[in-house]
Structures are given as structure tokens and as C-alpha cells.
Amino acid sequence: MAWFKKSKSQMAVAQNAITPEMEDSAALEAAVTLNPAKVEEAPVEKGPILTVEAVERTFQVGGSPLHVLKGIDMELQPTQLVMLRGRSGSGKTTLLNMIGGLDQPSKGHIFFRGLPFHDMSDDERTVVRRKQMGFIFQAFALMPLLSAYENVELSLRMAGVPGNQWKERVTECLELVGLGKRMHHRPFELSGGEQQRVAIAKAIAHKPKLLLADEPTAELDSQMAAQVMNVFRTIIQTEQVTICMTTHDPTILEVADHVYEMVDGKFI
Numbered sequence: 001m002a003w004f005k006k007s008k009s010q011m012a013v014a015q016n017a018i019t020p021e022m023e024d025s026a027a028l029e030a031a032v033t034l035n036p037a038k039v040e041e042a043p044v045e046k047g048p049i050l051t052v053e054a055v056e057r058t059f060q061v062g063g064s065p066l067h068v069l070k071g072i073d074m075e076l077q078p079t080q081l082v083m084l085r086g087r088s089g090s091g092k093t094t095l096l097n098m099i100g101g102l103d104q105p106s107k108g109h110i111f112f113r114g115l116p117f118h119d120m121s122d123d124e125r126t127v128v129r130r131k132q133m134g135f136i137f138q139a140f141a142l143m144p145l146l147s148a149y150e151n152v153e154l155s156l157r158m159a160g161v162p163g164n165q166w167k168e169r170v171t172e173c174l175e176l177v178g179l180g181k182r183m184h185h186r187p188f189e190l191s192g193g194e195q196q197r198v199a200i201a202k203a204i205a206h207k208p209k210l211l212l213a214d215e216p217t218a219e220l221d222s223q224m225a226a227q228v229m230n231v232f233r234t235i236i237q238t239e240q241v242t243i244c245m246t247t248h249d250p251t252i253l254e255v256a257d258h259v260y261e262m263v264d265g266k267f268i
């Protein structure tokens with residue numbers, strides 16, 4: 001938030017949109033630092049929405065380096081459904097965290113809509129993440145005492161969306177995931193698949209460009225997992241969102257536009 005306050009006072013300085021002249025990452029970073037509104041209003045993608053270049057991630061464990069990602073290159077094109085597949089411990093979540101700006105590479109570059117995530121501060125990445133990304137987890141991460149409707153509304157409230165837009169958008173999102181008739185149920189009154197669909201409605205409510213999902217079907221039986229994948233396909237069409245998810249489940253791979261297979265920190 002400190003970054004946001006500082007930037008707000010500087011916003012009058014930079015009223016220009018990101019332009020083709022601002023191709024180098026330093027200029028792009030300056031645009032973000034000076035004017036967060038321009039991050040939200042980035043131009044329509046012509047190329048990939050996300051590019052990962054030669055990314056490595058090393059953790060220090062007990063004084064020794066643990067090389068978890070060993071040179072990852074990948075791209076996410078707009079409105080693609082991309083899966084990261086691999087055994088437990090292969091590095092999928094580590095990579096997903098980096099794509100989502102929750103962590104930074106030890107080496108290499110990550111560009112999200114032209115923004116150099118590898119060069120940006122935590123606060124800068126947090127602003128981009130809150131405005132432009134949505135997250136879905138294996139355990140559905142719903143507030144247990146709130147209804148489906150209230151859970152989705154909470155995410156709009158937290159994203160700073162004006163209150164007069166909540167009702168229409170909450171209803172739209174819950175109908176999109178097939179829960180128009182279950183809006184006022186609390187999580188414990190819903191099946192696992194329905195709870196995950198509420199979590200999807202919650203994650204897309206603020207209209208993110210990129211949805212990241214870590215093992216979203218791991219807790220579901222095959223029928224519910226198929227429903228969740230159908231919902232992913234629907235929201236790609238209706239919301240023009242790009243989805244990147246991790247999975248162990250071979251039965252859902254055919255739904256993907258592209259599958260990256262990870263073995264021991266590399267794609268094969």
C-alpha cells in the first residue's frame with residue numbers, strides 16, 4: 001500500500017499510456033511506478049500475455065542451494081488454457097508462484113503483459129496481481145460463514161469495485177459457473193465441485209486477465225473435475241481470460257490448449 005500511496009501522489013506526472021516507444025523494460029517499469037492506472041489499462045495483447053525466459057529458482061536449504069527450477073521457457077497466449085503437469089516436487093507450484101508474482105526468479109525474466117515481474121518490487125507486483133490476476137487453489141478457500149453470493153461479493157469489495165456494480169457482477173459470475181440457483185447457499189451446503197465453482201466465480205469477479213489455478217481438481221471426483229474444466233472453457237470464451245493451472249490428473253489433459261510437462265525443474 002505504501003507504494004500505491006506514493007504513486008497516487010505522482011499520478012499527475014504521467015498521464016501517457018504505455019506506448020510502442022516504451023519498449024525497454026526500464027521505461028515500462030517507470031510507467032508502472034508512476035501510474036498504476038496504466039497497468040490496469042495496458043493495451044490489448046498482440047503477442048503472449050506472459051513470457052517466461054530462462055527462469056531459474058534456487059532456495060537456500062540448511063546452508064546449501066536447492067535448484068528447484070533449472071531454466072524454464074514458456075509462453076501463455078491470450079485465451080489459452082495451459083496446464084503444467086509433473087510429479088510431486090517437480091517444481092510446478094514454484095513456477096506458478098513466480099508467474100503470479102508471489103515470488104521472483106533467481107535468474108531469468110518474466111514479463112506479464114510487457115511488465116518485467118523479475119525487476120519489480122513486491123508492492124508493484126501486488127498491485128498488478130490484485131487488479132489483473134485471479135487465483136484458485138486446491139482447497140477452495142471460501143469463507144465458511146458467508147453464502148456463495150457473499151463470498152463473491154467480498155472479492156469485489158476487496159478489489160475496490162464500486163458497490164453499485166456488485167449485485168449485477170456477482171449474479172453474472174455465479175450464473176456463469178452454473179450456480180444461479182444456489183447463490184444463497186453456504187459452502188457446507190454445497191458439493192466439492194460446487195464449492196470450487198464458487199471459488200472460480202470469486203476469482204473472476206474483478207475481471208482478471210490471467211487466472212492461475214494450483215491443482216484445482218485434486219479434491220474432486222472425475223465428474224466434478226470435468227464440470228470444473230467445462231466452466232474453465234466457458235469463462236475463457238465469455239471473459240476472455242487466460243488460464244494456467246497445475247495438475248497431476250492425466251484424464252483432464254485433453255481439455256488443454258497446451259501442456260508443459262515438468263520433470264525435476266525442467267520442461268521435457
Ligand SMILES: Nc1ncnc2c1ncn2[C@@H]1O[C@H](COP(=O)(O)OP(=O)(O)OP(=O)(O)O)[C@@H](O)[C@H]1O
Pocket residue numbers: 059060061066068086087088089090091092093094095
Ligand atoms: N520456499 C522454499 N524453500 C525451500 N524449498 C522449497 C521452497 N519452495 C519449494 N521448495 C522445494 O522445491 C521443490 C518443488 O516444490 P513445488 O511445490 O514447486 O513442487 P510441485 O511440483 O508443485 O509439487 P506438488 O505437486 O507436490 O505440489 C520441493 O522439493 C520443495 O521442497
